[in-house]
Amino acid sequence: MDFLPQDPAILVSSVNMLLRDEEYDTLEELCFAFNREPEEMKDYLLKNGYVWSESQEQFRPVGYDE
Secondary structure, three states: OOOOOHHHHHHHHHHHHHHHHHOOOOHHHHHHOOOOOOHHHHHHHHHHHHHEEEOOOOOEEEEOOO
């Protein structure tokens, strides 16, 4: 993957897949590989209905993050 998608749903899917398949160990590592700031990504996705779940190490729809 050369770049991260801009569409929120596709971005969540891509990030979760890369973390699940262990291409990257952490969200921070993934973000830095694509020249993105982790907090910026979290804020962008939160505005679009997704929240970062530390315990599950993935983005989840707001309300399903527990």
